[in-house]
Amino acid sequence: MTAASATAAPAGSGFRLPLAFTIALRELRAGAGRLSIFVLCIALGVAAVAAIGSLSASFDEALARQGRLLIGGDLSFELIHRQADNAELAALEALGRVSESASFRAMARSAAGKSALVEVKAVDNAYPLYGDVSIIKAAHPGPVWRSPDVVLVERALLDRLNLDVGSTIAIGDATVTIGGILGEQPDRLADRLAYGPKLLMSRDTLAHTGLVQPGSLIRWTYRVQLPKARASDKNYLTKARNNTEKQFPQSGFAIHDWTDPAPSLRRDADRFTQFISFVGLTALLLGGIGVGNAIRSYMAKKREVIATFKCLGATSRLVLMVYLIQALLLASVGIAIGLLIGALTPALLAALCAGSLPITLAVEPHPLPLIAAALAGLLTMVLFVLWPLGRATSVSPAVLMRAHLTEEHERSPWPYAAGSAAAGLALFALAIAASEERMITASISAGIVLAFLLLSGFGLLLQRLAARFRRTKPASLALALASISGPGSLARPIAVSLGLGLGLLVATALIHRALVKEIEGNIEVDAPAYYFLDVEDSDVGKFADTVKAVVPDAKLADAPMLRGRIVALKGVPVEKVEPDPDSRWVLSGDRGLTYTDELPPASTLVEGRWWPKDYSGPPLVSFDADVAKGLGLKLGDTITVNILGRNVDAKIASLRKIDWESLAINFVMVFSPNTLAGAPHRALTTLELPKGTDPVLEGKVIQALAERFPLVSAVKVGDIVAAAKELLTKVMTAIKATAGVTLLIGAAVLAGAIAAGQQQRKYLTVLYKTLGATRGRIVSAELLEFGLLGFATALLSIAIATFTAWALCKWAFDVEFVFVPSAASETVLLALALVLAVGASTTWRVLSAKAAPYLRTE
């Protein structure tokens, strides 16, 4: 083409993708160092979401895969209080090979007179149908527990009673020998929460103990191993369950199969994962803010290059494509790193916490949660990158010649804003679609966005406040306030990046302490010291006498106790009922039941009337008012409870408000005496010792009771409380760990924001030095700036967290909220440590800046 024959350029397509890709790569070739924060923020956010999703899938997979091991068979049929009769047994044996076991609590007594509560499992010779019982230290090789009067016990019992393998202990009426230390055994998830060490014995040994009595609180489990051809057929499993229920409608069987071995545990794990997912979403959004900051900073440096491109003939679309491709390439790297971390998390957790987990996690990668995390990462990137890209690509090429044209002149065209908004909505839609409780997810997602806006607004407020007071002394403070109030202020980045993580940590700490305080407080005030199970009705008086002979001021209370399972509400089978999540526990498994002609202690009638003494009409029941509401039950409704193999229909005669925190004897369902008095049962007795009772005296009471009533089990409330506290601590630790990840991402975002303003800081430092400021003054100003912002952010986090914790304690947990100053002060210190650490490294860099490059003109 020559000058003489020049014509207008062809209208053409304006750009072609390969050229945009080529230019994008050329630009990245110089290094994406400034965008390492971009990659890091995406990686951490995606890692958080991927890890949570992978862990949940891993747990579900493990439950499904190890189902047979976890329940000890292909199917399990459970009865309480009674064994299966001949017809029932025959029906089960028709399905396949059957193993019968009995589980209950009992007291083990040593020859020296010490006693301890143990969780006994007595099994037949078919046990175990799947898996193996591991014996850590055995007197003889092989299944020693099958020998008569030989048992396996967990090491904790040996430590508690100061015994060893070969020692003897008394259980019930029998004296047995400890044949080995019990290790892992199959069907451990089928066991209830254990209050004592486990003990394994044979059915023959059980017969010698005399512990099987009418009404004893024994759980009989029948595990079935189906023929190989049928074992994996889910349709056959369902048919077998349904046929058994149809054949024995009043049996009261609780049936599980290997496809869903622990539904309550799975539901609890799902709820926990749901909660943690909100933290993951917060982490992702926080990472997105870091991404937005990084891309804004990067594009600001590219203004001249973009203007040059346009001068040379590049269209706006080509320019947008170049930088969008760069963002996508870097996001891909970040997403890949995040997915790798997320995919490896189950394996890491399995390796680190093998002993503490109830099951062995399935550690191979699960595609679905990883795909969801990748999509979430991509949407987050688009949400935070599109707007600044749009603004940058609207740079006028005249920027090259007009120095007064700053970024304020550039506006992001509306399609980019619309695109960002669409990505944001898609991200939340993804979170809501993946959740089981969509309304809650939608509310909390909105809450997270509000929290970000609140923190951002707070940062703006700090800037305004600093501007108000900037003319102050000393000079270091004035410099600090000028920096806080001026362009490039770190007020908003610090507030947003650290505020949420800190708030979450404080809220978790406050709630944890409130719950622990509640538990401990109730124990100290009025809780009984012991519960005694399986006390014979006829022995109740002698029981009290034995206690008072040692501690005359001891208080005892007793109530008849059976266990039964709710099978229908208002005639509708419970499988078809959709209860409130908070009341679902009442329908899963068996519940304790009692009868009395008086309103129990720690209960208040809120509706209906108590039945008169000697009532002899149709069965009546008094129900917990809160639980009734959750189950959709009202006064006059009928519930059907299976007790000892018989379905009992009872009408709700009253609703009670129960003070559970008192730990006094109380039950969700209290029946009129005529309903249950004829059924074989035993008593539950509580013992309250006077405050300050000598532990030696307490030990004497327990020993005396153990000797006189060998069939009675003593549950120490302190042990239950300790177990509850330990579980609570574990849960809170997991929550704190995810809050810690949020804080880590916040620190990365903060580092990015500080790096973006580094050049401006260096320039100002050089200027101050030129004008006579000493290094000491400059350092003081920098540290004051970071310190003030860190402190202010910590205060806001504490305020938000305190309010959140108070609201949750009041309305969700119904416990007294107490503000704990140490939680607040730890947060302030953590915030200051983080901010000052980042600030100190920044200060060191700016102090080293040489003057010439900043003061010399082009």
Place this chain on the structure above:
Amino acid sequence: MDRPVEHTPAIALEDVHVTLLSRAGPVAILRGIDFRIPAGDAIAVVGPSGSGKSTLLMVVAGLERITGGSVSVQGINYATLDEDGLARLRAANIGIVFQSFHLVPTMTALENVALPLEFLDHDNAFAASRAALAEVGLSHREAHFPGQLSGGEQQRVALARALAPRPALILADEPTGNLDLATGAQVMDLLFDLKARTGATLLLITHDRSLAKRCDRIVSLADGRIVSAGAKRKVAAS
């Protein structure tokens, strides 16, 4: 367009006004500029700071929109083109040389020169770029990044980039402003040499009167107006 090429001026400005908005109110930068430059001529635009020289160049380059009048380059009225249209026109018809070079720091000399050719979907962008670099004597520096080149070398690369598409029009804004005298003279010799070889029209913004005298005509601007259009001069062959 059926206009005979030899009668079509390279640049035609008719009653061009440029008024910019500032915090202090509207500021008239160009006030009724009338200007025609025949194809192949070299025009120097001189004037004091703030006279509107750079704005005039930006208007001709399509980088600044006028607020009155009309601008045509190679017979194409700018009012008929949108931003992308102007960009495409620049790529094909206008080479710009800046005082501050404005090379892309993350691309080599060769890649910088190839850029406008790539924007034009040129089939042999890199071959043509190599030839352009050879013309300015920098073949041996084609793989170097701008940060590895001296100021004079950077400006020669910028020259090669401006001329690689063989544009009809070259705009140079104080091309020697950031160079020492000797280097500046070298660069200007190169510029005029290339201009002569390609037959391009040259619009040169400069403070340097000696440089201005190398052009066919000198146009003086003051306060946004042409104060002297200058008669066509006979320039001695170099």
